[in-house]
Amino acid sequence: MxxxxxxxxxxxxxxxxxxxxxxxxxxxxxxxxxxxxxxxxxxxxxxxxxxxxxxxxxxxxxxxxxxxxxxxxxxxxxxxxxxxxxxxxxxxxxxxxxFLCRLSREKERTLIESIADRLPELLDAYAESPSILCRRHYEEILKLVEDENLKTRLEEVQKEKLRELDARLVRLIESFDYRSEEKPSEDEKRAVIEAVEFLVGREVGPHSRRRERREKRWPLRLR
Incomplete structure (x- = not known):
């Protein structure tokens, strides 16, 4: 390794x-x-x-x-x-x-290519991890994977992660129902942040927007 x-x-x-x-x-x-x-x-x-x-x-x-x-x-x-x-x-x-945009973009490209090159060794670890590639990075990695079987496996892993994320979002929404006696878990509280991060990525490099205050405040509003 x-x-x-x-x-x-x-x-x-x-x-x-x-x-x-x-x-x-x-x-x-x-x-x-x-x-x-x-x-x-x-x-x-x-x-x-x-x-x-x-x-x-x-x-x-x-x-x-x-x-x-x-x-x-x-x-x-x-x-x-x-x-x-x-x-x-x-x-x-x-x-x-x-120049920080340029350096960040170069670092980002190196990471995307590294994941694509090492996907046979990394895919199981990714499947078992709590991480979810954001949409943009996932799609860029997918374009670089030439092995169709490996590409299909990555697509299946990503879809399963997103289904699980959607389920956590549903449970989070249900916890706000006045009839619910269950408080959301920490994983469920993070679900909305993870959903936004998947769809638009983090605010880094040339694709950045400020997010730090939003991420710090939001969990405090959950009961």
Whole structure:
């Protein structure tokens, strides 16, 4: 078992899309590395200037991680964005692609191809895991699988996971009936989050939108 397969197996041990989770973790690690070690690195500054301070999503994610982590704080991100602002004031407005979007997309593609290549070794683990590939990543992996038997097996596994998810959603809905004496289980409380994650994926990379507050608040509304 190589490092990539181990990484994928570990990601499959949790609910949600393993590809989304690993891209999300990759983004966070990249940002923390930049803020910890490279705020004065000329290449890092060039990348930030080139895209005018990153895309909207990644710019706010960098700021959020900096200000929410006492080991980071505002210093590194202030150094980076003072440089971007000075570049703007001098008339040098960057129009390049956000480099964190580019890195995340490359990581995402590597993971998709790795799952497709290792599917004979990973499929049983995926079938037995609580994870569910989001629709987009599932469909992209399916396109890369050439063995028809393996493709059929993956389709069967995915459908079974979605049927089980649907059953949990039904039980969650039924628990809100005033006649119900059963409180929803933790798995049932997560069902609506998992359903949304399957349909639209997590908010990572170039496909991102903010989701953190929504995911944290919603379970508290369930009895």
């Amino acid at each position: 190589d490092v990539i397969e181990l990484e994928l197996r570990n990601a499959m041990s949790e609910p949600g899309c393993p590809v989304c989770r690993l891209v999300e973790r990759f983004e966070r690690t990249e940002i923390e590395t930049i803020l910890y070690e490279h705020p004065n690195d000329p290449e890092v500054r060039r990348e930030f200037r080139g895209s005018g301070g990153l895309c909207t999503y990644h710019a706010w994610k960098v700021l959020h991680l900096a200000l929410s982590n006492p080991l980071l704080g505002p210093h590194g991100v202030s150094v980076i964005y003072e440089d971007v602002l000075r570049s703007y004031l001098s008339g040098k407005v960057g129009e390049d692609e956000c």
